[in-house]
Amino acid sequence: GAVVSQHPSRVICKSGTSVKIECRSLDFQATTMFWYRQFPKKSLMLMATSNEGSKATYEQGVEKDKFLINHASLTLSTLTVTSAHPEDSSFYICSASPGQTPTLYFGEGSWLTVV
Amino acid sequence: QKEVEQNSGPLSVPEGAIASLNCTYSDRGSQSFFWYRQYSGKSPELIMSIYSNGDKEDGRFTAQLNKASQYVSLLIRDSQPSDSATYLCAVNSDNYGQNFVFGPGTRLSVLP
Numbered sequence: 001g002a003v004v005s006q007h008p009s010r011v012i013c014k015s016g017t018s019v020k021i022e023c024r025s026l027d028f029q030a031t032t033m034f035w036y037r038q039f040p041k042k043s044l045m046l047m048a049t050s051n052e053g054s055k056a057t058y059e060q061g062v063e064k065d066k067f068l069i070n071h072a073s074l075t076l077s078t079l080t081v082t083s084a085h086p087e088d089s090s091f092y093i094c095s096a097s098p099g100q101t102p103t104l105y106f107g108e109g110s111w112l113t114v115v
Numbered sequence: 116q117k118e119v120e121q122n123s124g125p126l127s128v129p130e131g132a133i134a135s136l137n138c139t140y141s142d143r144g145s146q147s148f149f150w151y152r153q154y155s156g157k158s159p160e161l162i163m164s165i166y167s168n169g170d171k172e173d174g175r176f177t178a179q180l181n182k183a184s185q186y187v188s189l190l191i192r193d194s195q196p197s198d199s200a201t202y203l204c205a206v207n208s209d210n211y212g213q214n215f216v217f218g219p220g221t222r223l224s225v226l227p
Contacts, residue, residue, distance in 0.1 A: 001161060006158075034215075043217070043219040043220060044159070044203070044217050091156075091158075093158045093159075102146070102147045102207045102209065103147075103149065103161065103164060104149070104161075104205065104207075104215050105161065106151075106158040106159050106160070106161075107158060108157075108158055109157065109158035111156075
């Protein structure tokens with residue numbers, strides 16, 4: 001299957017700082033990538049759809065100024081959590097589809113802890 | 116609103132038994148169906164996809180699709196403790212992977 005890679009896998013940051021998470025499609029081009037967050041023992045929650053070369057589409061209730069998404073190339077999307085607070089601590093996961101087949105592949109996920 | 120429903124579980128089965136996981140979906144226009152396995156603290160991993168009515172087998176896994184009933188299931192034969200995870204049902208209504216809806220997941224526990 002297609003490979004999607006996320007970095008970092010774990011990050012700890014101080015309250016008030018910003019942290020960037022990268023999502024790369026390693027063996028295919030992805031015009032669209034998706035960002036999710038997941039709290040322990042809870043369901044995946046779609047945060048936003050990242051579109052290469054244009055603005056991301058955010059789900060209702062997700063603050064676009066807090067969760068900045070940039071999709072500057074066909075293989076890279078980034079999620080920046082700005083002015084992080086402890087309640088932003090969560091598991092963030094990206095996904096992408098090769099497009100030729102309607103199959104979604106996930107990155108390894110990034111654990112964010114805000115202290 | 117498009118919905119995918121699953122029993123949250125936990126579903127407990129003894130080692131060696133068949134585990135049966137079920138999923139229903141609301142959008143009759145759905146075209147492709149997927150099962151993902153998610154271990155605790157890890158991201159989802161694709162285990163099966165199915166596109167047409169009937170059964171599809173891959174090793175110990177069998178996916179079953181009934182579009183008339185808007186129902187998709189996953190059978191795991193000879194269940195192993197390593198199969199203990201949350202299983203997510205996902206439904207897509209286009210041909211390009213752009214319109215996925217995930218169920219809440221069923222937690223499976225295989226008891227040694």
